[in-house]
Amino acid sequence: MNDSISLYIDDELNLDEKIDFVKRIHDEEQFYSEAVDLLVQERLLCSDVVEEIPQISLKEKSKIFNLQFLRPYFRVAEFGVVAVLLVIFIAVRVPVKREVVRVESVSKRFVVYMPDSQNVQIAGSFTNWNSVPMKMVGPSGYWEIELDVTRGEHKYVFIIGDDKKIADPTILLRERDDFGSENSVILVEA
Numbered sequence: 001m002n003d004s005i006s007l008y009i010d011d012e013l014n015l016d017e018k019i020d021f022v023k024r025i026h027d028e029e030q031f032y033s034e035a036v037d038l039l040v041q042e043r044l045l046c047s048d049v050v051e052e053i054p055q056i057s058l059k060e061k062s063k064i065f066n067l068q069f070l071r072p073y074f075r076v077a078e079f080g081v082v083a084v085l086l087v088i089f090i091a092v093r094v095p096v097k098r099e100v101v102r103v104e105s106v107s108k109r110f111v112v113y114m115p116d117s118q119n120v121q122i123a124g125s126f127t128n129w130n131s132v133p134m135k136m137v138g139p140s141g142y143w144e145i146e147l148d149v150t151r152g153e154h155k156y157v158f159i160i161g162d163d164k165k166i167a168d169p170t171i172l173l174r175e176r177d178d179f180g181s182e183n184s185v186i187l188v189e190a
Contacts, residue, residue, distance in 0.1 A: 005035045009042050105148040106188055110134070112158050112168065115141025122147075124156025124183075131159055155183040 007013050008021050025032045112134070114120050120143040121131040127147070134143040155175060157165045167174050168184035175185050 002031065002034065005031075005038050008035070009038060103150050105150045107146055108149040108186075108188060109144060109146045110156075110168070111137075111142055111144045111170075113142050114158075114160055117143070117160050119161065121159040122156060123159060125154045126150065126156065134158075149188050151188050153185065153187050155185050157181060157183050 004013070004017070004021055004024075008018065013021060025035055110122055112120060120134045120136075122134055122145055123129050123131045126149045132145065132147070134145040136142070137144055155177075157167060159165055165181045167182040171184040171186060173185040174182045177183050
């Protein structure tokens, strides 16, 4: 479709463009046909679509099978079904066998040399990352603690003073945590 035909139909051409449009219609048979077809289509689009509304007759529903009078009893029936299902669920519960899982733990001794520190703590996966104070071993500068640790892989860190965290210098396996520190990683076996 030629854009100038649409612009002509919508009356969006200036006088010079309208003159060119009329000359082109006069010279080109194909252009003339397309313009007339689009004008006829536009006339149809602008006309009334429906001339009259047809009459429709609806039959009234038979009242013999109308169950509207039972509607108040539906709620009672729904409640009854739920109550019966609840009683069945409670009465026929499948007994659950509970297995006692014994978690073996191993006593593990942690030692760190910090002679200039006033307090040293340990925090790790085996303490739920709660800080646990360590004890100083005499005036030697060593700090120690013995904890029950379950089998498996554990991560931990020493806390020197109030907030300085260091990995265990005697453990080579380490892992960076989400806070920029390094944690020591140990594997505890029974």
